[in-house]
Structures are given as C-alpha cells and as structure tokens.
Amino acid sequence: MKDKKQKIKAKQCPKKLEMRYSVFSAVCALFLIFNLSFLISAKAFAAFEMHPASARLPGRGGWSIADDSLSSLDNSALSFDQFNWEAGRVNFYGISELNGGFLSLQIPSENNSINFIYSTLKFSSVYRESIYSFALARPMTKNLNAGLRLNAYQIDITDFEDGIEPRTLYSDYDFALLFKDKYFNFGVSLQSLSSKSVRLKRVEESADAAISYGVMFKPVKGAVFGLDYESGRPINGGLEVEVADALKCAIGLRQNIFTLGFSLRLPRCRLNFSALLHNDLGETYFISVSGI
Amino acid sequence: MDGKLYAVFGNRIMRLCFFSSFVFCLLFLMPQDAAGGPYHRISVDGNLDEWAAGEKIVNDSGDGEVMNKIDGLYVTWDADNLYMGINYKVDGYGILLYLDSDYGGLSGQSDLTQIDTWNKGAKFSVDGFKPDFMYGSWDGDDGNFYEIRSSVTASWISAPCATDFSSDVPGTEIAVRWDTLLPSGFPPGTRIAVFAALCDGLSLAIDAAPNNILVSLPDVDTCTIVDCDSDNDGRPDRLSSSDFTISSIRMPKLFSPNSDGLNDSLAITVAISQSADVQIKAYSIEGKKVWQATGRLSEAGELTVTWAGRDFSGDFLKNGIYIVNIRAANASGEEVYENKAVAIIK
Numbered sequence: 279m280k281d282k283k284q285k286i287k288a289k290q291c292p293k294k295l296e297m298r299y300s301v302f303s304a305v306c307a308l309f310l311i312f313n314l315s316f317l318i319s320a321k322a323f324a325a326f327e328m329h330p331a332s333a334r335l336p337g338r339g340g341w342s343i344a345d346d347s348l349s350s351l352d353n354s355a356l357s358f359d360q361f362n363w364e365a366g367r368v369n370f371y372g373i374s375e376l377n378g379g380f381l382s383l384q385i386p387s388e389n390n391s392i393n394f395i396y397s398t399l400k401f402s403s404v405y406r407e408s409i410y411s412f413a414l415a416r417p418m419t420k421n422l423n424a425g426l427r428l429n430a431y432q433i434d435i436t437d438f439e440d441g442i443e444p445r446t447l448y449s450d451y452d453f454a455l456l457f458k459d460k461y462f463n464f465g466v467s468l469q470s471l472s473s474k475s476v477r478l479k480r481v482e483e484s485a486d487a488a489i490s491y492g493v494m495f496k497p498v499k500g501a502v503f504g505l506d507y508e509s510g511r512p513i514n515g516g517l518e519v520e521v522a523d524a525l526k527c528a529i530g531l532r533q534n535i536f537t538l539g540f541s542l543r544l545p546r547c548r549l550n551f552s553a554l555l556h557n558d559l560g561e562t563y564f565i566s567v568s569g570i
Numbered sequence: 571m572d573g574k575l576y577a578v579f580g581n582r583i584m585r586l587c588f589f590s591s592f593v594f595c596l597l598f599l600m601p602q603d604a605a606g607g608p609y610h611r612i613s614v615d616g617n618l619d620e621w622a623a624g625e626k627i628v629n630d631s632g633d634g635e636v637m638n639k640i641d642g643l644y645v646t647w648d649a650d651n652l653y654m655g656i657n658y659k660v661d662g663y664g665i666l667l668y669l670d671s672d673y674g675g676l677s678g679q680s681d682l683t684q685i686d687t688w689n690k691g692a693k694f695s696v697d698g699f700k701p702d703f704m705y706g707s708w709d710g711d712d713g714n715f716y717e718i719r720s721s722v723t724a725s726w727i728s729a730p731c732a733t734d735f736s737s738d739v740p741g742t743e744i745a746v747r748w749d750t751l752l753p754s755g756f757p758p759g760t761r762i763a764v765f766a767a768l769c770d771g772l773s774l775a776i777d778a779a780p781n782n783i784l785v786s787l788p789d790v791d792t793c794t795i796v797d798c799d800s801d802n803d804g805r806p807d808r809l810s811s812s813d814f815t816i817s818s819i820r821m822p823k824l825f826s827p828n829s830d831g832l833n834d835s836l837a838i839t840v841a842i843s844q845s846a847d848v849q850i851k852a853y854s855i856e857g858k859k860v861w862q863a864t865g866r867l868s869e870a871g872e873l874t875v876t877w878a879g880r881d882f883s884g885d886f887l888k889n890g891i892y893i894v895n896i897r898a899a900n901a902s903g904e905e906v907y908e909n910k911a912v913a914i915i916k
Contacts, residue, residue, distance in 0.1 A: 405913040481916040
C-alpha cells in the first residue's frame with residue numbers, strides 16, 4: 279500500500295513541477311511587464327496609427343491583444359492550428375484618395391506559428407505608409423504563448439519641398455504574451471521596442487514604445503467579447519456573435535467610433551465586412567476575403 | 571440526452587441574447603439623423619433674421635416693417651418642435667396668434683367671444699379652421715402660449731416665447747413641442763393653420779396676417795394652412811433647399827509646420843453656394859479631433875481659413891495623415907459636409 283502511494287506521488291511530481299514552473303514563468307513575465315509599463319510612454323508618432331490588418335477586427339471595435347484566432351499587428355503571441363490568409367481593402371471616411379490594403383498569412387508549424395502581415399495606407403500619390411511584419415509565436419505552457427514580431431516601416435513622400443526624405447525606412451519589434459483559458463484570455467503586448475527617432479524632413483520624432491493590455495471573454499460557444507487598453511487612449515471594445523452557422527455579426531467601439539461588422543462563410547472562403555461610423559467624418563469601410 | 575439538448579438549446583438561447591443586445595445597441599447607437607434629427611432649430615430670441623425666405627408663410631408686403639403693422643408670419647419645425655415667428659412692431663397694442671394644430675379636424679373652437687383669456691371677440695368662419703392654441707402678447711412683452719380647452723376656457727402652457735423689437739427683423743418667436751400640440755402622436759398628413767392679428771384693449775383690430783378677405787376684424791374669414799407631412803409618413807417633413815452645396819475645397823495635400831518659412835500652414839478655401847455657417851475641423855486618422863475653426867459666409871462665395879498644424883493646446887502635431895472636415899449649415903438648417911485628407915510632414 280505504501281509502495282503504491284509512493285509510486286503515485288512520484289508520477290505526480292513532474293506534473294506538479296511543470297505547473298509550478300508555468301505559474302512561476304507567468305508571474306515573472308507579468309512582473310517584468312508591469313515594471314516595464316512604468317518606463318514606457320504612450321506612442322508619440324502619428325504615422326501608422328490606423329493600419330489595417332484585418333476586416334473582421336475593426337467591426338468588433340478593433341480589440342485584438344487577447345484574441346486567439348485572428349492575426350493582427352498588436353498580437354504577436356497568437357498561435358494557429360491551421361493555415362489561414364486574409365486580403366482586403368479599406369477606404370477612409372469616404373475620401374477617394376485615402377485607401378489602404380493588407381495581406382496576412384497565418385502559418386502553423388509543429389512547435390511555432392508564423393504570421394506575416396503586409397499593410398499599406400496610401401494618400402493620393404503624395405504619401406504612403408507601409409508595414410512589413412513578421413511574427414513568431416511559441417506556446418510556453420499549455421495556456422501561455424509568447425510572441426515576437428519584427429516590423430519594418432516604410433514612408434514614401436512626394437518631393438514637395440527641399441529637405442524632404444522621399445523614402446524613410448526604420449524598424450522595431452514587439453513582444454507579447456497571451457494567456458488562454460476556456461472562458462477568457464488575457465494578453466499583453468509591448469510594442470515599438472527599440473525604435474529610434476525618425477526624421478521625415480527637419481524635425482526628429484520618436485516612435486516611443488507602448489504597452490497594451492487586452493482581455494477576451496468566451497461566455498458561450500460562438501460569442502466573444504473583449505477589450506484592449508493602452509495608456510492615454512480610449513478603450514477599444516466590442517463583441518462578435520455567430521448568429522447563424524455561416525454568419526458572424528459584430529459591434530464595438532474603437533477610439534470612440536461606433537463599429538459594425540459581419541463575416542459570412544462562403545464555400546472555401548469567408549467574406550468579411552466592417553464599417554466604422556464616425557459622428558462627424560462619416561464612414562470607413564473595410565472589406566476582405568479570408569480562408570477561414 | 572437531456573444534457574445534450576440543454577447544451578444545444580442553452581447555447582442557442584445565449585447566442586440569441588447576444589444577438590438581441592447586438593440589435594439593441596445598433597438601434598440605440600444609430601445616428602440621430604436617421605431616427606429623425608433636427609431640420610431647422612430656431613433660437614427663440616425674438617430676432618427673426620435666421621428664418622429662411624421659404625419659411626415666411628404670409629408676406630404682408632403692403633405693410634412693411636412699420637409700427638403697429640404685421641409684416642409676415644413664419645413657420646418651420648424640427649423633429650421636436652414647431653416654431654412660429656411674427657414679424658411686427660407695436661406700441662400700445664397687443665398681438666394674438668391662433669393655431670389650429672389639426673386643420674380640418676374636429677378639435678378646437680371657432681367662436682372665442684366668451685373665452686376667459688385674451689377675449690378679443692374672435693370668431694372664425696373658415697371651414698376647418700378651429701384654433702386649439704393661441705399666443706398673446708401686450709405691447710412687446712414676451713407673451714404667453716395657451717391651450718384653448720373650450721369656447722370659454724383657455725389655460726397657460728409652457729412654451730418658450732420671446733419678443734425683440736430692437737433687432738434687424740423685429741417680432742416674436744415661439745417654440746412649441748409637437749407632443750404638446752399633438753399629445754396622441756403625429757398623425758400622417760398633419761396640417762396646421764395659423765392666423766395672427768393685432769388687438770387693442772377690446773378686440774382684434776388694425777392689422778392681420780393673412781388679411782381678411784371679406785369681413786372685418788374681430789371676425790376672421792381666412793387663415794394660412796401649412797402641410798407638415800406631405801409624404802404621409804407620420805413624421806414632420808424634412809425641409810430642403812436642394813441647391814445648397816459645397817462647390818469646391820482648395821487646399822494643398824501636404825504641409826510642413828516646422829517654422830522654416832516653407833509651407834508652414836495650410837490654407838483651406840471653401841466655396842459654398844449659399845450663405846452659411848462654416849465649421850472646419852481637423853481629425854487624426856483614428857478620428858480624434860485635434861483642431862477646429864469657424865467662419866460665416868453672408869452670401870454665396872469663398873471662405874479661407876488657415877491651420878498652423880497645431881492642436882488645441884498649441885503644440886505642433888506629429889507627422890502623419892489628418893482629415894479635414896468641412897461642414898456648412900444654411901439658414902434652413904440644411905447641413906452639408908465634405909472630408910479632405912492632408913499629410914503633415916515636418
């Protein structure tokens with residue numbers, strides 16, 4: 279009897295250790311992030327503020343830090359079970375000269391998940407912002423993912439006066455943690471790390487690092503809602519509900535803009551649409567096609 | 571089996587709850603305009619200079635703006651209120667305005683010779699015109715609004731009224747809520763009728779708008795009818811003046827507010843087809859307002875406003891794309907807007 283008890287105890291030990299190790303790493307990570315948050319100020323650079331990477335995310339308010347399925351520029355810790363892609367376009371506030379486009383790929387591998395995003399925002403022929411972003415996510419424990427994203431930024435400006443840099447390139451990286459559970463997720467994302475000052479003409483501007491937190495709740499199958507918070511900015515939040523087997527509807531608030539969206543499953547693809555309804559500026563429309 | 575059924579239906583019910591909240595939020599947050607927003611909101615101050623020409627329903631042009639004469643009657647509305655204006659001046663006299671809120675309907679009184687309030691011997695012989703409300707003011711005071719409850723009683727009701735004889739377009743303005751005038755709702759095809767007359771200490775006298783056809787005051791054989799719901803949709807009609815547009819906006823696509831003397835500010839030139847109040851606002855691409863200016867065009871033409879690329883606190887804005895929102899409102903309350911993008915490169 280005593281031998282049997284000892285055998286069971288011996289079997290449980292590695293599991294207990296593994297659990298303790300997970301909790302310890304999660305606590306350490308959170309402690310590190312908590313401390314870092316005091317050193318990080320809000321983003322100062324106004325370029326790349328609203329780069330599209332998905333048409334489903336804006337419809338539910340744009341929150342994505344704790345999301346566990348859709349690729350975004352804010353959540354590098356996202357891991358995938360299956361290959362997915364999304365390509366789409368956006369028109370801002372009905373201004374025909376102000377458009378954006380994006381392409382994202384979610385590639386699962388044995389231990390890691392790879393996410394590539396190309397996103398561009400173009401204003402007529404005079405100004406263009408582009409991001410090339412590559413993320414690697416890795417499960418640390420059963421519930422905890424860590425992710426690293428490398429971003430390369432490009433700003434093209436027409437040569438409208440002396441001293442303008444017609445092409446500016448710079449880069450930075452993001453680090454994110456995503457804790458996943460059955461009913462809720464929690465995520466934290468450290469963005470624009472190691473970015474340097476950028477000069478487009480005469481004045482140097484810093485693209486300061488930022489820290490964002492997100493939660494996602496999954497109260498029932500087919501319904502999710504979540505929030506993203508970044509210091510000094512309004513909260514993004516919203517919900518997405520699968521109202522029929524092939525149709526998902528979403529509403530939300532993004533930077534105080536009311537958002538709406540739907541996603542319709544078609545044979546072999548999914549059609550996604552979102553509208554951001556601004557009180558004064560009118561509507562911004564996102565449309566995309568994705569794999570799943 | 572039961573557990574499976576509960577799982578399936580429980581989940582469906584929860585999803586239904588979420589969807590209901592989705593629809594509720596959709597309706598709750600729907601832009602006010604789509605739910606019947608204001609058409610022309612009048613500021614009730616007794617100065618009638620903000621009324622559009624099309625809102626003058628009686629033009630007593632033979633009188634002119636002279637003392638103890640009524641020059642015109644104005645009517646307009648928004649989703650909440652009916653506004654009435656009387657262009658006149660008096661010295662030692664009063665004015666009465668009679669309103670039938672359901673012209674052609676059964677309610678109201680045609681004989682007010684026994685009424686206990688503002689009894690000026692009025693008797694109405696126009697088919698369908700039975701006033702159920704009246705306004706009275708003596709010698710330029712702000713006056714009061716009354717509901718005519720029977721042929722002998724009228725009771726005061728709360729409605730903003732103001733008189734100003736010192737303004738460019740002198741007279742009285744009155745605002746009354748639709749739900750005061752029509753407590754059981756706005757019936758499709760609603761028509762109102764109005765009549766105004768000056769009075770002395772005893773009876774209606776001197777001048778009226780519209781002018782009587784055959785009889786003499788205090789008898790009344792005319793009124794002016796206004797169709798408030800010509801499309802029979804059960805809502806006050808939207809007022810419109812179709813040629814009101816922003817004809818053009820001229821502004822550069824980039825500027826560089828960095829104090830180097832080159833393109834340091836943005837000149838925004840707006841051409842508008844009518845006189846209008848103009849608001850120009852700048853937003854970040856995320857939709858956050860960063861700057862605002864206002865201007866007024868007294869007639870069709872151009873207005874130029876300059877933006878120095880600074881925010882409300884006077885700091886230079888960061889590099890990036892900004893949206894300039896130009897919004898113009900004419901005297902009828904019709905509003906048009908246009909968005910333009912601009913890039914700040916410092």
